[in-house]
Amino acid sequence: MKKNLIPIYILFTFLIVFCCTSPEKNPFHIDRVYELEGKKTYFPEIINPVNINDVGDYIIVSELNRIPADLPLLHVLKKSPLAYVFPKGVAGFGPFEIPDAFLVEPGLSDSTFTVYSAMSKKFTDFSLKDTSRLGISEYKQPEELFGMYKGFHATDSTIIGIMANDPNKLVEFSTRDGRRIAGYGTWEKIPNADHLIDYDDPDINYHMGEINAGRFKGNRKRGLFVKANAYRDRLEIFHYKSKTFDIVDGPRMEVPDFEIRHSGGQSAVLFDQEYPLGYGELAIGENFIYVLYVGANFEEIQKTTDIAKLIYVFTHEGDVVSKFNLDISIRDLVVDEELRLIYGLTTDKDPGIAVFELPSEFL
Known part of the structure; x- marks a missing residue:
């Protein structure tokens, strides 16, 4: 009899443990979800923008290089109040010119920003203190x-x-x-x-x-x-x-x-073209990382022109903390946590900059 009781006891113990152990929570089942309404500003100087970049008090907008050669490849905007400042970037392969603006980042000083051209394989520094469209220094x-x-x-x-x-x-x-x-x-x-x-x-x-x-x-x-x-x-x-x-x-x-x-x-x-894309562009803030999520395949994007209307928010260590649902589709973003603003590059017919306010209780 004692031998017969052993498997029953083990089974009883297993059932207690199984029933009392709660399943691990999916970190993407988020309680802190916010609906954000944006306000779009259109700038006629910006023709075919592809990226926006965070450089201190400024936003740098990069144009796709398929615009007329005499037009600037970069635009400098003041963050607050949002305003157009001046164009930058002369298209070409000459000294201090750029054929494309593939990547943009803050310069080594507060008064400059750096552009990497994938076509010319060089880094070019631009000044935020003058209106010249040419760069001020470069290296291959x-x-x-x-x-x-x-x-x-x-x-x-x-x-x-x-x-x-x-x-x-x-x-x-x-x-x-x-x-x-x-x-x-x-x-x-x-x-x-x-x-x-x-x-x-x-x-x-x-x-x-x-x-x-x-x-x-x-x-x-x-x-x-x-x-x-x-x-x-x-x-x-x-x-x-x-x-x-x-x-x-x-x-x-x-x-x-x-x-x-x-x-x-x-x-x-x-990959299967019907499979929806995952993450899009991202922004690294002082406290959090903000990542666009697409959730649509190429055909759906082409039909609607919507790229991303969802932002997942992570700590710098990767913990998922929040989710923002946007009322305007954007392709790229800049987040200024001090100003409590999100700047998004819109995906509509006449693209501009949509500005969303970070929820007051979020930070």
């Missing part, structure tokens, strides 16, 4: 950095960015001599993709980069570099001081189906 990207397609200054003399083909998620280079300083983070195994595990194979590293492709922003002042993945819902936060990552998965936990297609000696990762 070292040859060793040519494989880097997104990067921001980590210090006065180094850049951290994403390489097109590398076993590391992020790589730091010297801007003085192109010397590779360090690589940070290695690719994690993709579920049900055992063929993508040989990180000595350049093709594998390239494919891992495509699977984990997304938006990338840096904040030199805070020592934070963040990538928001477009196809899988993953946020990767790199802390420069500690050289560590915080990784957040969700709200969708799965990696979408993909295939690797080979053609003409080349290969590429292809």
Whole structure:
């Protein structure tokens, strides 16, 4: 009899533990959800904007390089009150000209900002103190950095960015001599993709980069570099001081189906075009990280012109703290927590800047 009681006792104990243990809460089931109403301002000087960038008291708007060559590629706006200040950027490959404004970041002084041109492979500094459209200084990207397609200054003399083909998620280079300083983070195994595990194979590293492709922003002042993945819902936060990552998965936990297609000696990762995109552009504030969430596929975006009307808010350590629902679709954003304002680049026919107020109880 005693022997017969043992399995019953074990079963009874298991049922007690199972029933009394609450399931782990999904961090994206958020209680603090806010509905934000924006006010759009249209600036006729801005033709085909693609990004907005935070530079101190100013917003720098970048134009797509498919505008007439005589028009400026950059626009400087004052944050408060929101107002157009002056244009910047002469299109071209000459001294202090830029053929495109791929990335923009604060300069090494408060009176400048820096533009990286993907076409000319150079960094150009612009002044916020004069109205000249030309840059004031420039330097060519070292040859060793040519494989880097997104990067921001980590210090006065180094850049951290994403390489097109590398076993590391992020790589730091010297801007003085192109010397590779360090690589940070290695690719994690993709579920049900055992063929993508040989990180000595350049093709594998390239494919891992495509699977984990997304938006990338840096904040030199805070020592934070963040990538928001477009196809899988993953946020990767790199802390420069500690050289560590915080990784957040969700709200969708799965990696979408993909295939690797080979053609003409080349290969590429292809995702199902009907699968909705995940994260979009992001902003790194003094206290939080603000990330746009798309949630629509390419066809839906083309039909509606809506790109993102949802912002997830994270701490610098990756905790999900809030969600903002917007009444205006935006493609990029700047957040000034001191002014308590969100500036969004609208996606309608005549794009402008939509301004949303941060909820008073949020900060």
